[in-house]
Amino acid sequence: MKAISKIYNNPKYFYSFAKGRSNTKTKIGPLMVNGNMVDEEDKMAEIFKKQYESQFSNPKDVGNIDLQFFNRKLTEHELTDLDFTQKDIVEAISQMKAHSKGEAEKTWSALLIKNCKHELKLPLYKIWRKSLDTGEIPDSLKRAIIVPIFKGGNRSEAKNYRPVALTSHLIKIFERVLRRRIYTFLESNNKLSGNQHGFREGRSCLSQLLGHQQRLIDEIEDNLNYDVIYTDFAKAFDKCDHGILLLS
Numbered sequence: 252m253k254a255i256s257k258i259y260n261n262p263k264y265f266y267s268f269a270k271g272r273s274n275t276k277t278k279i280g281p282l283m284v285n286g287n288m289v290d291e292e293d294k295m296a297e298i299f300k301k302q303y304e305s306q307f308s309n310p311k312d313v314g315n316i317d318l319q320f321f322n323r324k325l326t327e328h329e330l331t332d333l334d335f336t337q338k339d340i341v342e343a344i345s346q347m348k349a350h351s352k353g354e355a356e357k358t359w360s361a362l363l364i365k366n367c368k369h370e371l372k373l374p375l376y377k378i379w380r381k382s383l384d385t386g387e388i389p390d391s392l393k394r395a396i397i398v399p400i401f402k403g404g405n406r407s408e409a410k411n412y413r414p415v416a417l418t419s420h421l422i423k424i425f426e427r428v429l430r431r432r433i434y435t436f437l438e439s440n441n442k443l444s445g446n447q448h449g450f451r452e453g454r455s456c457l458s459q460l461l462g463h464q465q466r467l468i469d470e471i472e473d474n475l476n477y478d479v480i481y482t483d484f485a486k487a488f489d490k491c492d493h494g495i496l497l498l499s
Contacts, residue, residue, distance in 0.1 A: 279399055283407040299399050302409040308490045333383060333432050337372040340379075343427035344368040353420040361420050379425045392422045 281290035282298050289295055344364055351361045364371060382388055399412035437443050443451065448459035470477040 279401070279412070281407060282409055283405075288407065298409050299397070299412065299414070302412075303397065303414050306490070308492070310492045310494050312494075330433070330436050333429060335376075335379075335428050335432060337376045339428045339431070340372045340375050340424065341368050343424045343431075344371070346427060347420065347424070351420075352417050353423070359420050364420055364424070375421065375424065378421075379428070382425070388422070392419045394419070 280295050281288045282295050283289075284298060289298065345368065347361050347365055349362045349365055353359065353361060395416040395418045398415045398417060399409075400415050402411050402413050404411040438451075448454040448456065448462075467477050467479075
């Protein structure tokens with residue numbers, strides 16, 4: 252009933268609800284390679300592997316990140332440490348969808364974590380507190396399962412499937428905690444540009460487009476020229492060098 256009541260004011264919620272309960276699964280492939288159709292799962296996996304690897308650039312060797320940054324004395328309007336509590340862990344778990352997929356689905360399902368969130372809050376707090384203090388993350392939690400999702404076009408072409416990484420639910424919990432702390436700090440200290448609309452509460456692509464359209468109308472009404480340049484970065488997330496970002 253909740254989904255039905257929101258169909259007019261929030262159709263995205265309704266369609267997300269319906270999609271989450273759909274048993275329909277879209278088949279992947281067969282894929283076309285050198286004029287031949289391939290439908291064997293292991294061969295298609297290798298085709299996707301080569302396709303996705305070809306989009307990545309080799310990261311530069313920037314060395315280790317200086318952890319002394321997190322040990323400096325806290326100054327006003329400066330983020331030197333990320334403090335969080337067991338309550339933050341519980342809130343992050345509560346935000347999880349009970350049937351969301353993860354890398355270790357058979358051992359750490361979202362439903363299991365949600366049902367045991369109060370029992371897990373202390374051990375998870377200790378794990379992530381130590382991880383943040385030492386700058387180390389267990390290798391088992393950095394693994395991901397890559398799932399190809401069809402974007403559109405010809406289903407037989409590997410380039411038309413977007414790679415989606417299913418990571419561990421445990422690490423996604425900590426990502427939520429860190430995001431909330433960092434986002435709150437940036438917003439409360441006015442460190443985000445007023446022109447940024449993406450990934451901010453109360454803003455969206457729609458608010459950005461409305462603002463842009465209003466500025467355009469204002470310029471036209473004043474008989475002024477208004478030039479717009481649209482840019483797009485191909486494979487921007489795939490080719491982003493995380494090491495350079497961390498040092499910048």
